Each structure stands twice: as structure tokens, then as C-alpha cells.
Amino acid sequence: MADQTSDLTASDLTRRTAAELADALAAGETTSVELTTAHLERIAVVDAAVHSFLHVDAEGALAAAEESDARRARGEAASRLDGVPIAVKDVLTTKGMPTTCGSKILEGWVPPYDATVVQRLRAAGLPMLGKTNMDEFAMGSSTEHSAYGPTRNPWDLDRIPGGSGGGSAAAVSAFEAPLALGTDTGGSIRQPAAVTGSVGVKPTYGGVSRYGLVAMANSLDQVGPVTRTVLDAALLHELIGGHDPLDSTSIDQPMGDLVAAAQQGAAGDVRGLRVGVVKELTGEGYQAGVQERFDEAVAVLVEAGAEVVEVSCPNFVHALAAYYLIMPSEASSNLARFDAMRYGIRVLPDGVDAPSAEEVMRATRDAGFGDEVKRRIILGTYALSSGYYDAYYGRAQQIRTLISQDFAAAFTQADVLVSPTAPTTAFKLGEKLDDPVAMYLNDLATIPANLAGVPGISVPSGLADGLPAGFQVLAPALADDRVYRVGAAVEAALTDRWGGPLLGQAPALPTTEVAR
Structure with a gap:
């Protein structure tokens, strides 16, 4: 450790928030090399149990950390978070680092370019620790559909960490990374955050660039932060957000002062805010403990001066069915690019001396895609086929319009809408693998936001039967600051009640030194 730094231990460093680490760097209390080394050492001893990383x-992270320390020594920090390490979901392209999307079909593929959000991380000086595990091509709610094995929930290693971005959420929850990036197509940031006790944000659609995100469903996918606090999420969101001319869906509008909104909420300032409890996203079908924690979170908002009203969004009950027609339809089109000709693995069919391109493509897709991906490709192709397009995909898009209208009507009655993030806490690994519909139901409360493109956040609401539950806040498009304000208010009030952050109550993980 350099002479000018304090004697902070590795444990201290890995358990501090990103904002606290940034302040320690600015004050000269530690260095980026120390921070990055501490997190790499943490990964080495716990990731054998959790499997957050692919x-x-x-080497790359430490090199970036050295550059960050040199900038700070010159008084030229690239951003407030310069030097704070981060993990990145393996669905975002990273130049010089493998991007597999959790699939065998991309095993070993190293992209020649960075996603825009990755470029922005590099420009802001954040060392990238590595790529996190995920359901194959983001198709799943449990991170059990990764071709490289499941990720486990740090709260209970026999349970799922949510999906598809369970690797990013578990990395943050297990203190392997202070920050992570995820992607949210139907809840893949917010649902993992809920079941791991972390914070997850789905920005307004188009508010963060999707360039370099390996698409599953173009009209639904959105990159966003996974962190341990609302303030950390706001800091990261401001770094990665903003217009990108390389993304045709990018919105050329200011995102607002998200950090100020988080700080305002943390100070308890929600007086006069109208909070709408969505009737269709509570009650029957929700685990009793999850509902109790939700009701408590609503109560703290009332105590802080917010006005709570019940709102009805009747078409939300059809959101799950519409989503599981729209998403597979777009996925079946997007995954057609994996043809064994341009990138990824190539498998030759057995017993064929001179196979045709079609035969090679068939053999490669059979070997490279997992069962869940094949299921969704088949479903989506069927929904788009001649004779069925209007009956399935067309009707699903009509439902999508009605859901957007429900949101518009609800936001005339309330400034934000709230619900539990997920109906239950984390379930056991393997418990729902044989029942896809039961698995899909985990996205019940998160899917409407993706269909309408509105922003949402999940913050911890406490423990239900010893496992984390999440509180979801939704706001109108481009009003991302509202979700930070309300999320931070709930976080601050509940943290005071708990006597400290929820993750401080998580059980210790087994440690095993792993050679890398």
C-alpha cells in the first residue's frame, strides 16, 4: 500500500458503496489499484461458490486501475467514479474480452469493438473486472439457462439469483463488485436485484444506448445499473446515459439530474408526491412476506409525507401473454444471424462428407443453442408465420398499446406507481426448470414497464422468510429522476429501521482460493 494511503483492509474496501469508494479515492485514502486488487481477491475466494463471472x-482491470491512479495523481480524474471497479453483463460487447451471451454458440468470441456503454465506462476510468453470467441470450428468469452453469444466490447458495442478469446482481450482492451493468428486457435487472437485496434500474427505453448490446428483443432491451445503493445507481446511470447517434432508438433528450434526485429522496423529501399502488400488481399470487414488506415500504412513504392512492391498470393482466409473443418473435429474427458462417462456433454434421450451408447451420444451431433458446425461437417463428401473424403477434402489439394507455391514465392520478418487484423471494435451483410457465410468472410485475418503455427501479424492501424482497417504483418516460427520488426515500427510511444496509445481514459465503 502506498505511504500516503490509510490502512483500510480489503474487507473494508469491498463492502463500501461506490460513492464512498469514489470519495476515498478523491481524498487519497486509497488507490484504484488497491480497490481493484481487493475485489479481484474477493472474486478469487468466493466465486467458486457463487459463479457470478464467466x-x-x-490484467486489464489492474492496468486500467494504474492509469486511473496516474490521472488522479495529476489532478485529472475523468469522472467522480474514476478508479471504482465494475462488472459487465456478458451480453455487452467488449473489445479484447470474450462476449458469449451465456451461449455455447458464441464460445470464445472476442468482439472487435466496445458497446457504447462500455466505451463510456472506459472513458470515465472505471476498471472492468470481467463479464458476468446470464441466462443464454438473456432468455430466463433464474440464470439457470446459462450454457456455462448456473449462478447461485449469495443469500442461499441453493437458490437462484434471478435472471437473466443473475450474475451481475450476485456479483454486487456477494461484494465481488461495487457496481455492475445489466440489461432489462422483461425485468432482468429489477427481478435479480429484488431477490439478491441489491438495487436495479431499468432506464427509460432509449435513455441509455443499446449499441453493442447483443439484442434479444430490440423494442424491449435496455441497459441499466446494478448497485448496492440508489445513489450509486444514479452515479452510474449518469455516466452511461445520454444520446448516442449509433443507436437509432436513442433519445436526444436530457436525462435530468439523477444524483440530485437520489440525494433529495435520501433526505426524506417526498412531501406532496402522489404514489399510486397498482391494484393488479398486489395481493393474490404474491408471497405473504413479500406483500407485508411492500405494505411497510408504502407506509414509510406516507410517514414521509407522500400521498398514496390506488390505481387500476386493467390491461396489465394481459402483459405476460403479450410479452411472451412479442419477445420471442423479435428474438427469432435476431438470432437468425447465428448461422455458423460469420462468427461463433461452426459444427459439421456427422456422416456428411460435403455438407451444405444449411446442414452446417442446422448442426451448429442444434449444438450451440440451449433448450430455452430453441423454445423461444420456435414460438416466435410460429407467431410471425403466415396465417398466424395477426392472430398472435398483431394482437399482442394491440395489448401493448392498451398497456401504454393504462400507464398514461394512471400517471394522471399519480406521479409514480409502486408494486412488489417480484411475486416471491428466490426459489430453489431446479424448482421451476421443468415448468416454463411457472418460471415466466416471475416477471409478472416487471414486464409492463418494458412494454411501455417507462423507467423503473427495484430497491430492497426487507426480508421475507429470511430472503430479500424488492419494492418497485415506476415513472413516466423520461421521468427517471422520480424513481431515484422515491427509491432513495424508501431506502433511507428502511435502512434506518434495519440499523444498516440489508446486505449487511447476508450470511457469510464459503471461501475457496481459485487459481485464474
Whole structure:
């Protein structure tokens, strides 16, 4: 450790928030090399149990950390978070680092370019620890559909960490990374955040660039932060957000002062805010403990001066069915690019001396895609086929319009809408693998936001039967600051009640030194 730094231990460093680490760097209390080394050491001893990471780039992360320390020594920090390490979901392209999307069909593929959000991380000086595990091509709610094995929930290693971005959420929850990036197509940031006790944000659609995100469903996918606090999420969101001319869906509008909104909420300032409890996203079908924690979170908003009203969004009950027609339809089109000719693995069919391109494509897709991906490709192709397009995909898009209208009507009555993030806490690994419909129901409360493109946040609401539950806040498009304000208010009030952050109550993980 450099002479000018304090004697902070690795444990201290890995358990501090990103904002606290940034302040320690600015004050000269530690260095980026120390921070990055502490997190790499944490990964080395706990990731054998959790399996958050598919690839760890220790050399690249430490090199970036050294550059960050040199900038700070010159008084030229690239951003407030310069030097704070981060993990990135393996669905975002990273130049010089593998991007597999959790699939065998992309095993070993190293992209020649960075996603825009990755470029922005590099420009802001954040060392990238590595790529996190995920359901194959983001198709799943449990991170059990990764071709490289499941990720486990740090709160209970026999349970799922949510999906598809369970790797990012578990990395943050297990203190392997202070920050992570995820993607949210139907809840893949917010649902993992809920079941791991972390914070997850789905920005307004188009508010964060999707360039370099390996698409599952173009009209639904959105990159967003996974962190341990609302303030950390706001800091990261401001770094990665903003217009990108390389993304045709990017919105050329200011995102607002998200950090100020989080700080306002943390100070308890929600007086006069109208909070709408969505009738269709509570009650029957929700685990009793999850509902109790939700009701308590609503109560703290009332105590802080917010006005609570019940709102009805009747078409939300059709959101799940519409989503599981729209999403597979777009996925079946997007995944057609994996044809064994341009990138990824190539498998030759057995017993064929001179196979045709079609035969090679068939053999490669059979070997490279997992069962869940094949299921959704088949479903989506069927929904788009001649004779069925209007009956399935067309009707699903009509439902999508009605859901957007429900949101518009609800936001005339309330400034934000709230619900539990997920109907239950984390379930056991393997418990729902044989029942896809039961698995899909985990996205019940998160899907409407993706269909309408509105922003949402999940913050911890406490423990239900010893496991984390999440509180979801939704706001109108481009009003991302509202979700930070309300999320931070709930976080601050509940943290005071708990006597400290929820993650401080998580059980210790087994440690096993792993050579990398």
C-alpha cells in the first residue's frame, strides 16, 4: 500500500458503496489499484461458490486501475467514479474480452469493438473486472439457462439469483463488485436485484444506448445499473446515459439530474408526491412476506409525507401473454444471424462428407443453442408465420398499446406507481426448470414497464422468510429522476429501521482460493 494511503483492509474496501469508494479515492485514502486488487481477491475466494463471472480480466482491470491512479495523481480524474471497479453483463460487447451471451454458440468470441456503454465506462476510468453470467441470450428468469452453469444466490447458495442478469446482481450482492451493468428486457435487472437485496434500474427505453448490446428483443432491451445503493445507481446511470447517434432508438433528450434526485429522496423529501399502488400488481399470487414488506415500504412513504392512492391498470393482466409473443418473435429474427458462417462456433454434421450451408447451420444451431433458446425461437417463428401473424403477434402489439394507455391514465392520478418487484423471494435451483410457465410468472410485475418503455427501479424492501424482497417504483418516460427520488426515500427510511444496509445481514459465503 502506498505511504500516503490509510490502512483500510480489503474487507473494508469491498463492502463500501461506490460513492464512498469514489470519495476515498478523491481524498487519497486509497488507490484504484488497491480497490481493484481487493475485489479481484474477493472474486478469487468466493466465486467458486457463487459463479457470478464467466470471465475475469485481472490484467486489464489492474492496468486500467494504474492509469486511473496516474490521472488522479495529476489532478485529472475523468469522472467522480474514476478508479471504482465494475462488472459487465456478458451480453455487452467488449473489445479484447470474450462476449458469449451465456451461449455455447458464441464460445470464445472476442468482439472487435466496445458497446457504447462500455466505451463510456472506459472513458470515465472505471476498471472492468470481467463479464458476468446470464441466462443464454438473456432468455430466463433464474440464470439457470446459462450454457456455462448456473449462478447461485449469495443469500442461499441453493437458490437462484434471478435472471437473466443473475450474475451481475450476485456479483454486487456477494461484494465481488461495487457496481455492475445489466440489461432489462422483461425485468432482468429489477427481478435479480429484488431477490439478491441489491438495487436495479431499468432506464427509460432509449435513455441509455443499446449499441453493442447483443439484442434479444430490440423494442424491449435496455441497459441499466446494478448497485448496492440508489445513489450509486444514479452515479452510474449518469455516466452511461445520454444520446448516442449509433443507436437509432436513442433519445436526444436530457436525462435530468439523477444524483440530485437520489440525494433529495435520501433526505426524506417526498412531501406532496402522489404514489399510486397498482391494484393488479398486489395481493393474490404474491408471497405473504413479500406483500407485508411492500405494505411497510408504502407506509414509510406516507410517514414521509407522500400521498398514496390506488390505481387500476386493467390491461396489465394481459402483459405476460403479450410479452411472451412479442419477445420471442423479435428474438427469432435476431438470432437468425447465428448461422455458423460469420462468427461463433461452426459444427459439421456427422456422416456428411460435403455438407451444405444449411446442414452446417442446422448442426451448429442444434449444438450451440440451449433448450430455452430453441423454445423461444420456435414460438416466435410460429407467431410471425403466415396465417398466424395477426392472430398472435398483431394482437399482442394491440395489448401493448392498451398497456401504454393504462400507464398514461394512471400517471394522471399519480406521479409514480409502486408494486412488489417480484411475486416471491428466490426459489430453489431446479424448482421451476421443468415448468416454463411457472418460471415466466416471475416477471409478472416487471414486464409492463418494458412494454411501455417507462423507467423503473427495484430497491430492497426487507426480508421475507429470511430472503430479500424488492419494492418497485415506476415513472413516466423520461421521468427517471422520480424513481431515484422515491427509491432513495424508501431506502433511507428502511435502512434506518434495519440499523444498516440489508446486505449487511447476508450470511457469510464459503471461501475457496481459485487459481485464474
